[in-house]
Amino acid sequence: MPQVVLGNSAASAAIAPSAARQRINDYVALTKPKVQSLLLFTTVAAMLIAGRPSIALIIATLIGGAMSAGGSGAINHWYDRDVDLLMERTADRPVASGRVSPRAALSFGLILGAASLVWLTLLVNPLAAALSFAGFIGYAVGYTMLLKRHTWQNIIWGGAAGAVPPLVGWAAVTGSLSGLAIFLFFIVFFWTPPHFWALSLLMKDDYEAAGIPMLPVVRGEDETRRQILLYSILLYAVSQLPFCAGGLGVPYLIVSLSLGLTLIVMAWQLRRRADRASALRLYLFSLLYLAVLFAAMVADVWL
Numbered sequence: 001m002p003q004v005v006l007g008n009s010a011a012s013a014a015i016a017p018s019a020a021r022q023r024i025n026d027y028v029a030l031t032k033p034k035v036q037s038l039l040l041f042t043t044v045a046a047m048l049i050a051g052r053p054s055i056a057l058i059i060a061t062l063i064g065g066a067m068s069a070g071g072s073g074a075i076n077h078w079y080d081r082d083v084d085l086l087m088e089r090t091a092d093r094p095v096a097s098g099r100v101s102p103r104a105a106l107s108f109g110l111i112l113g114a115a116s117l118v119w120l121t122l123l124v125n126p127l128a129a130a131l132s133f134a135g136f137i138g139y140a141v142g143y144t145m146l147l148k149r150h151t152w153q154n155i156i157w158g159g160a161a162g163a164v165p166p167l168v169g170w171a172a173v174t175g176s177l178s179g180l181a182i183f184l185f186f187i188v189f190f191w192t193p194p195h196f197w198a199l200s201l202l203m204k205d206d207y208e209a210a211g212i213p214m215l216p217v218v219r220g221e222d223e224t225r226r227q228i229l230l231y232s233i234l235l236y237a238v239s240q241l242p243f244c245a246g247g248l249g250v251p252y253l254i255v256s257l258s259l260g261l262t263l264i265v266m267a268w269q270l271r272r273r274a275d276r277a278s279a280l281r282l283y284l285f286s287l288l289y290l291a292v293l294f295a296a297m298v299a300d301v302w303l
Contacts, residue, residue, distance in 0.1 A: 239259075
C-alpha cells in the first residue's frame with residue numbers, strides 16, 4: 001500500500017489545532033480551576049444562605065469571582081515560576097515549564113483582576129467588588145509575595161484570602177455583611193490550616209527542595225501534626241457559632257457536629273500513626289468536610 005506523505009501546509013494544519021488546545025489549556029491552568037471550584041462553591045452557598053438570589057445574580061457573581069481568583073492564580077504562577085520548577089508537583093506548570101512567558105502570565109492575571117473589579121461593580125454591587133478585589137490582593141500579594149517564602153505561618157494569614165468568597169457571595173445578595181457572614185469567613189479561615197498542612201506533610205520534600213518554609217520543613221512533622229489537631233479543634237468550635245448565634249438550626253448542628261468530630265478523630269489518628277496514609281485521608285476528607293458543611297447550611301435555610 002502506498003504511503004501518504006503530508007506536505008508542509010497539511011502537516012502544519014494538523015499540528016495547529018493541537019497547539020491551540022495546549023495554549024488554551026495552559027491559560028486555563030493559570031487560573032487554578034481545581035482550587036477555584038471549592039471557592040466558588042462557598043460563594044454560591046453563602047448567596048443561598050443570605051437570601052433568594054436570581055440566577056442572573058448568581059452567574060454574574062460567579063463570573064466575577066472566577067476572574068478574581070483566576071487572576072490571582074495567574075500572578076502566583078508568574079511569581080513562583082522559579083520555585084515551581086524545583087518541585088515535581090509543579091514543574092510542568094505553564095510558566096515554570098516555559099510554555100507561557102512570565103510577562104504573558106502577569107498581564108493575564110492583572111487583566112483578569114481589573115476586569116473582575118469592573119464586572120462586579122457594575123453587575124453586582126461595589127461591596128462585593130471591593131471584597132473580591134481584597135481577596136485578589138490578599139492572595140497575589142499578601143500570600144504569594146510577602147508570606148509564602150518568608151514564614152511558616154504563610155498559610156494561616158494567607159488563608160484569609162481564601163476565606164473571602166463567602167463574604168463576596170453574602171454581599172452580592174444583601175449589599176452588606178452580617179454576623180453569620182463573618183462566621184462563614186472564619187469557618188473557611190480555620191479550615192485552611194489543617195487542610196493545607198495535611199497536604200504539606202505529603203509534599204514536604206518538594207517544599208524543602210524549593211526552600212519554601214512550610215510548617216513541616218521549619219518546625220518538623222510532629223509539630224505539624226500537633227497543629228493540625230489544634231486547628232481541627234478550633235474549627236469544630238467555630239463551626240458551632242452559626243447555631244449558637246441562632247442563625248442556623250438543628251439540622252445544621254447535627255451535620256457540623258458529625259463532621260467536626262470526624263475531623264478531630266482523623267487528626268488524632270494522624271498524630272498517633274504519623275504516616276502518609278493518614279495525612280492523605282485527612283486531606284481528602286477536609287475537601288468533603290467544607291463542601292458538606294456549606295451544603296448543610298443551605299439545606300438548613302431552604303428546607
